[in-house]
Amino acid sequence: MKYQIKVWRQKNPDDTGKFETYTVEDVIPEMSFLEMLDLLNEQLIKRGESPVEFDSDCREGICGTCGIVIDGMAHGPKRACTACELRMRNFDEGATITVEPFRARGFPVIKDLVVDRCAFERIMAAGGYASVNTGSAPDANTMLIPKYIAEKAMDSAACIGCGACVAACPNGSASLFVSAKVTQLSLLPQGTPERGRRAVRMVEQMDREGFGNCSNHAECEAACPKSISIENIARMRREYMKGALSD
Amino acid sequence: MKLDAKIPTGPLETKWSRYLSEIKLVNPANKRKYEILVVGSGLGGAAAAATLGELGYRVKCFCYQDSARRAHSISAQGGINAAKNYQNDGDSVYRLFFDTIKGGDFRAREANVYRLAELSGAIIDQCVAQGVPFAREYGGQLANRSFGGAQVSRTFYARGQTGQQLLLGCYSALMRQVDTGMVSLFSRREMLDVVMVDGRARGIVCRNLVTGEIEKYAADAVCLATGGYSTVYFLSTNAVNCNATAAWRCYKKGALFANPCFTQIHPTCLPQAGEGQSKLTLMSESLRNDGRVWVPKAKGDKRPPREIPESDRDYFLERKYPAFGNLAPRDISSRAAKEACDNGYGVGPTGFSVYLDFAEAIERLGDNVIRERYGNLFAMYHEITDEDPFKQPMRIYPAPHYTMGGLWVDYSLMTTIPGLYALGEANFSDHGANRLGASALMQGLADGYFVIPATISDYLADNRPDGLGTDHDAFTESVNGINEQVSSLLGVNGSKSVRDFHWELGRIMWEKVGMARNEKGLTEAISDIQALREDYWKNVKVGGSNEEFNKSLEFAGRVADFIELGELMARDALDRAESCGGHFREEYQTSDGEALRNDEEFCNVSAWEFKGVDKYPELHREFLEFENIGLSQRSYK
Numbered sequence: 076m077k078y079q080i081k082v083w084r085q086k087n088p089d090d091t092g093k094f095e096t097y098t099v100e101d102v103i104p105e106m107s108f109l110e111m112l113d114l115l116n117e118q119l120i121k122r123g124e125s126p127v128e129f130d131s132d133c134r135e136g137i138c139g140t141c142g143i144v145i146d147g148m149a150h151g152p153k154r155a156c157t158a159c160e161l162r163m164r165n166f167d168e169g170a171t172i173t174v175e176p177f178r179a180r181g182f183p184v185i186k187d188l189v190v191d192r193c194a195f196e197r198i199m200a201a202g203g204y205a206s207v208n209t210g211s212a213p214d215a216n217t218m219l220i221p222k223y224i225a226e227k228a229m230d231s232a233a234c235i236g237c238g239a240c241v242a243a244c245p246n247g248s249a250s251l252f253v254s255a256k257v258t259q260l261s262l263l264p265q266g267t268p269e270r271g272r273r274a275v276r277m278v279e280q281m282d283r284e285g286f287g288n289c290s291n292h293a294e295c296e297a298a299c300p301k302s303i304s305i306e307n308i309a310r311m312r313r314e315y316m317k318g319a320l321s322d
Numbered sequence: 323m324k325l326d327a328k329i330p331t332g333p334l335e336t337k338w339s340r341y342l343s344e345i346k347l348v349n350p351a352n353k354r355k356y357e358i359l360v361v362g363s364g365l366g367g368a369a370a371a372a373t374l375g376e377l378g379y380r381v382k383c384f385c386y387q388d389s390a391r392r393a394h395s396i397s398a399q400g401g402i403n404a405a406k407n408y409q410n411d412g413d414s415v416y417r418l419f420f421d422t423i424k425g426g427d428f429r430a431r432e433a434n435v436y437r438l439a440e441l442s443g444a445i446i447d448q449c450v451a452q453g454v455p456f457a458r459e460y461g462g463q464l465a466n467r468s469f470g471g472a473q474v475s476r477t478f479y480a481r482g483q484t485g486q487q488l489l490l491g492c493y494s495a496l497m498r499q500v501d502t503g504m505v506s507l508f509s510r511r512e513m514l515d516v517v518m519v520d521g522r523a524r525g526i527v528c529r530n531l532v533t534g535e536i537e538k539y540a541a542d543a544v545c546l547a548t549g550g551y552s553t554v555y556f557l558s559t560n561a562v563n564c565n566a567t568a569a570w571r572c573y574k575k576g577a578l579f580a581n582p583c584f585t586q587i588h589p590t591c592l593p594q595a596g597e598g599q600s601k602l603t604l605m606s607e608s609l610r611n612d613g614r615v616w617v618p619k620a621k622g623d624k625r626p627p628r629e630i631p632e633s634d635r636d637y638f639l640e641r642k643y644p645a646f647g648n649l650a651p652r653d654i655s656s657r658a659a660k661e662a663c664d665n666g667y668g669v670g671p672t673g674f675s676v677y678l679d680f681a682e683a684i685e686r687l688g689d690n691v692i693r694e695r696y697g698n699l700f701a702m703y704h705e706i707t708d709e710d711p712f713k714q715p716m717r718i719y720p721a722p723h724y725t726m727g728g729l730w731v732d733y734s735l736m737t738t739i740p741g742l743y744a745l746g747e748a749n750f751s752d753h754g755a756n757r758l759g760a761s762a763l764m765q766g767l768a769d770g771y772f773v774i775p776a777t778i779s780d781y782l783a784d785n786r787p788d789g790l791g792t793d794h795d796a797f798t799e800s801v802n803g804i805n806e807q808v809s810s811l812l813g814v815n816g817s818k819s820v821r822d823f824h825w826e827l828g829r830i831m832w833e834k835v836g837m838a839r840n841e842k843g844l845t846e847a848i849s850d851i852q853a854l855r856e857d858y859w860k861n862v863k864v865g866g867s868n869e870e871f872n873k874s875l876e877f878a879g880r881v882a883d884f885i886e887l888g889e890l891m892a893r894d895a896l897d898r899a900e901s902c903g904g905h906f907r908e909e910y911q912t913s914d915g916e917a918l919r920n921d922e923e924f925c926n927v928s929a930w931e932f933k934g935v936d937k938y939p940e941l942h943r944e945f946l947e948f949e950n951i952g953l954s955q956r957s958y959k
């Protein structure tokens with residue numbers, strides 16, 4: 076199969092960047108989208124042109140490293156699927172496919188499709204944890220946690236931190252990412268002592284990083300490869316209010 | 323060099339506690355004067371960095387991903403073992419120890435493995451306290467399952483994402499230390515050298531993967547938790563960036579590399595679809611609980627699977643291993659599948675896969691039960707292959723998955739370079755010739771949370787901070803060496819891409835240093851790899867420059883190291899004239915095709931010392947003593 080790939084080329088953070096179009100041949104339906112880009116890059120390298128830089132690692136949808144916008148959608152057209160899991164059989168033969176980096180104020184472009192997501196790291200450092208030193212934990216079964224609570228916490232904990240929610244949001248908000256962590260830890264007894272302070276600090280750090288506010292577009296939930304629900308955001312708001320009031 | 327594992331004396335059960343009570347400690351007020359570098363942010367690295375920070379040391383933690391949370395540990399699925407005996411089914415520290423030694427086919431150190439089993443319970447406590455959402459029973463207790471053929475239920479899990487949840491637990495502990503200022507993170511950095519001053523590890527040199535700048539970091543000790551090297555085969559279940567460079571560069575500086583040929587091939591992976599393939603996806607081993615493995619009895623039988631009658635099918639695992647059947651251990655199942663395909667019985671478009679059939683289980687239990695058990699795996703399979711396992715059998719094929727070999731370490735996890743430690747998959751210590759399912763996560767966390775934070779003080783107490791700066795000549799020398807390598811890689815400007823070479827290396831490794839090895843193949847592999855190395859430095863085309871984000875350049879350095887490592891793996895496999903665990907030498911098998919160990923000559927760790935790229939490395943043997951478990955032959959008949 077053959078495709079036209081219209082892809083964003085940007086040499087470095089200061090470059091203005093532009094689209095370039097390339098033809099990729101010999102694509103097979105089982106190939107993942109990123110393997111198709113590998114194939115393109117092999118051709119470019121051999122022609123002495125610079126390859127299209129993009130990030131990836133696990134290539135099975137769990138590490139959250141890959142993240143690109145395909146035909147205007149973060150991670151591409153398939154629901155609950157990362158770019159690395161997306162197979163080429165989802166695209167019509169001969170199609171022109173547009174590929175861009177995640178675009179958001181909080182995620183500056185490094186090169187081509189690669190963006191800097193360190194802001195997420197700084198948000199996590201602002202309380203995205205339960206304070207416990209190694210070695211001081213009691214026996215694990217002394218704390219009983221109802222199954223449905225553990226399952227709910229797991230639903231939120233499944234976030235892979237890819238940033239698709241930010242890229243999909245018209246406001247460039249990181250609310251889905253932040254709320255997933257806030258929710259996981261506020262549901263579990265281990266996270267309870269710090270829950271108010273955590274919600275306030277993480278939300279304030281998110282604002283400081285230049286992410287926008289949530290105005291309930293719900294694009295984030297649609298783009299999320301792990302189907303994290305926007306209910307998390309509602310919970311985060313409650314946690315934030317409680318935390319802010321009790322301060 | 324004489325290898326001394328420094329195993330504490332006394333009975334097995336008291337070795338660790340005795341060690342802890344006898345080592346030197348660093349005064350709490352002095353801890354902040356020490357600087358420790360932790361390379362890697364997977365389970366081993368993140369757990370170590372967080373805990374060392376909690377203890378009061380100043381820590382710098384490095385990884386090549388854009389965030390510490392993305393280390394390859396994230397992709398572990400099945401679970402983590404611990405001898406909690408919550409199920410009251412007869413588990414104990416001793417039994418976990420016993421299973422691990424036996425599973426490793428008697429090529430691991432008793433003292434290390436016992437300590438691992440001993441620490442396993444505290445790991446679970448720690449993870450739960452951090453908020454890891456393990457699976458639970460209705461009563462609120464933790465749930466367990468039996469994994470990889472174990473006779474007890476000792477595996478803890480979080481859906482099919484156990485590695486992710488454990489890593490996010492470590493990561494949150496790490497970020498807490500970043501918050502307190504004890505740990506600084508350096509992501510998108512690739513360590514390219516360890517710097518030695520007066521024979522001790524005193525720092526590292528990294529390439530900043532965004533700017534290309536070569537950066538220097540001085541410290542009092544260096545901990546390597548840089549993962550395994552399965553990607554030497556190009557196609558494996560590991561993440562595409564996993565590599566051996568950090569460990570390899572330390573090997574070249576004098577750290578011994580132990581048992582490089584001990585690799586694990588996982589039987590249930592998705593088969594390769596074409597030359598464009600970049601990795602192989604693992605399907606949980608639990609599928610073998612209900613799926614039956616078969617190939618057609620006739621070579622090249624191209625009929626669709628459902629049209630092949632029972633009488634024309636060979637359920638080869640059930641036939642060869644009646645007692646264990648489809649649940650035979652990983653190495654045995656993998657070998658049997660490859661053999662069937664090599665002999666022309668394989669199925670699918672390439673002929674390199676075997677069926678894993680659920681028809682009988684679906685018939686017996688119904689669609690719903692199967693969907694409940696394996697729904698997400700079936701969906702993932704369907705998505706990738708466009709084939710519905712409810713309607714036709716899955717196709718699977720073995721793939722390189724885990725490397726038991728790694729840097730040689732003593733009981734304290736120190737390599738043969740003083741002040742350089744290795745933890746997690748990067749070391750060789752606990753799994754012998756074959757790792758049991760759900761034991762790698764346990765080992766990474768044991769090393770990181772409990773072993774290193776304790777053992778390192780013994781070394782630091784004797785080696786006080788002396789204000790060494792990165793202006794020392796040793797750093798300059800190291801930087802010059804790296805700059806030289808980078809410019810020679812960029813300067814070749816040949817006609818083949820880095821991937822072409824990696825692919826070719828992978829092919830040689832898979833065919834000749836893969837699951838079944840023999841003298842002829844290994845000898846050929848060595849000369850093939852040497853020829854490949856020569857060609858590499860004449861014909862590789864990297865492109866771009868150093869002073870920019872350049873993935874091709876990153877890969878070029880890694881592949882150069884993989885080529886050298888591949889040769890060492892072949893040499894080690896050739897030297898080890900026996901079969902054990904994942905290392906199967908065709909010349910050494912029982913009359914019914916089982917691995918035949920040679921305890922007289924090879925009850926040892928083989929640790930290799932670098933002597934130059936073109937020179938034969940020197941072999942040092944650490945003899946293993948089994949004082950608590952009698953040596954016995956594995957049998958899964």
Ligand SMILES: Cc1cc2nc3c(=O)[nH]c(=O)nc-3n(C[C@H](O)[C@H](O)[C@H](O)COP(=O)(O)OP(=O)(O)OC[C@H]3O[C@@H](n4cnc5c(N)ncnc54)[C@H](O)[C@@H]3O)c2cc1C
Binds near residue numbers: 363366386548745746
């Ligand atoms: C698909 C899959 C499923 C698995 N499932 C299970 C399971 O169910 N149970 C189980 O027990 N085990 C499982 N394993 C094995 C287990 O996941 C790994 O052995 C373990 O997680 C390794 O952890 P680690 O900390 O040693 O290394 P990793 O998690 O691989 O981390 C390596 C770290 O080192 C860094 N690094 C490496 N080189 C450099 C360098 N040169 N410079 C800077 N940083 C560097 C990386 O950035 C990364 O942060 C599985 C493995 C795979 C592939």
Ligand code: FES
Binds near residue numbers: 130137157158159160
């Ligand atoms: S590369 Fe890991 S999620 Fe896509």
